[in-house]
Amino acid sequence: ANRIVVKVGTSTLIRQNSKINLSVIKSLARVLSNLKKSGKDVVLVSSGAIGVGMGILGIEKRPTKISRQQAVAAVGQAELMQIYNEAFHEYGVSVGQMLITRDIIDYPESHTNVMNSFQELLSMDNTIPIVNENDTVTVSELDHHTKFGDNDQLSAIVTNLVDADLLIMLSDIDGFYSANPLKVPDAELIQRIDTITPSIIAAAGGHGTKFGTGGMTTKLKAAELILKHNQEMILANGKDPDIITNIMAGEPVGTLFS
Numbered sequence: 193a194n195r196i197v198v199k200v201g202t203s204t205l206i207r208q209n210s211k212i213n214l215s216v217i218k219s220l221a222r223v224l225s226n227l228k229k230s231g232k233d234v235v236l237v238s239s240g241a242i243g244v245g246m247g248i249l250g251i252e253k254r255p256t257k258i259s260r261q262q263a264v265a266a267v268g269q270a271e272l273m274q275i276y277n278e279a280f281h282e283y284g285v286s287v288g289q290m291l292i293t294r295d296i297i298d299y300p301e302s303h304t305n306v307m308n309s310f311q312e313l314l315s316m317d318n319t320i321p322i323v324n325e326n327d328t329v330t331v332s333e334l335d336h337h338t339k340f341g342d343n344d345q346l347s348a349i350v351t352n353l354v355d356a357d358l359l360i361m362l363s364d365i366d367g368f369y370s371a372n373p374l375k376v377p378d379a380e381l382i383q384r385i386d387t388i389t390p391s392i393i394a395a396a397g398g399h400g401t402k403f404g405t406g407g408m409t410t411k412l413k414a415a416e417l418i419l420k421h422n423q424e425m426i427l428a429n430g431k432d433p434d435i436i437t438n439i440m441a442g443e444p445v446g447t448l449f450s
C-alpha cells in the first residue's frame with residue numbers, strides 16, 4: 193500500500209480514567225512519521241476530542257446534551273492537536289488540521305475544496321493531515337444526515353476521497369469477532385470478510401467502552417463503503433501502534449475487509 197488512512201478510536205487514545213494515553217500518541221507519531229519519510233502517503237483520522245475535553249474540564253460522564261458535547265469537543269480538539277503537534281515534532285513532521293463535515297459529500301464545491309487541500313497536504317514532505325469531524329458544526333449524534341458517527345464512516349469517506357489503498361482502523365479490540373467478546377468470551381476472530389451480510393451485522397452488538405461511541409456497527413458501515421469502492425480495510429488493535437508496521441509488511445493482522 194502506498195497511500196494509507198489510519199483511524200484511531202477514542203478507546204485507544206483515552207484511558208478509562210479520562211486521561212489521554214500519551215504513549216500511544218507518541219508511538220503513533222513515530223510509526224506514521226517513519227512511513228511518511230519512507231515515501232508513503234499518510235492521513236490520520238483521530239477521534240478523542242470529547243474524551244480529551246472531558247479530562248480537561250473534569251467531566252466524568254460523557255454529556256448527553258449535544259450542545260454540551262460540542263463545547264467539550266471544542267476544548268478537547270485544541271488540546272488533542274497540541275499533543276499531536278508536539279509528538280510529531282519529535283520526528284520533524286508537521287501536522288495539518290482538517291475539520292470536516294458531511295457537506296463534503298452533499299456540496300460539490302466543498303468536495304472539490306477538501307480534495308484539493310488533501311492533494312496539497314499529501315504532496316508536502318514531512319507533513320501529515322489529521323482529520324476529525326467538525327463537531328461544533330455537525331448537529332446531532334443520531335442524525336446520520338449530518339453526523340458521521342465517531343469518525344468510522346468519516347475515515348471511510350476520506351479513504352474513498354483520497355483514493356487510498358488501505359484504511360487501517362485501530363480500536364481496542366484485535367479485530368471483528370463472531371460476537372462481542374465482552375459478552376461472549378469464546379467468540380472467535382474473523383480473519384477476512386468480503387461482504388457485510390445480515391449475520392455479520394447481527395454479530396456487532398452493543399457498545400464497547402465508556403468513551404468509544406460507534407462500536408462495531410459504525411465500523412461495519414465504514415467497511416461497506418470501503419468494499420463498495422473496491423478498497424481494503426483492516427480492523428486491528430491500536431494499543432501498540434507498531435502494529436501498523438506489521439500490517440504494512442503484509443503480516444496477517446486483525447480482520448481484513450477485502
Ligand code: ADP
Pocket residue numbers: 200201202203204342362363364365367368369370371372373374395396397398399400401403404405406407408
Ligand atoms: P473505538 O473507540 O475504537 O471506535 P468502540 O468502543 O466504539 O471503539 O468499539 C469497539 C468495541 O466494540 C469493542 O471493544 C467491543 O466491545 C465492541 N464489539 C461489539 N461487537 C463486537 C464484535 N462482533 N467484534 C469485536 N468487537 C465488538
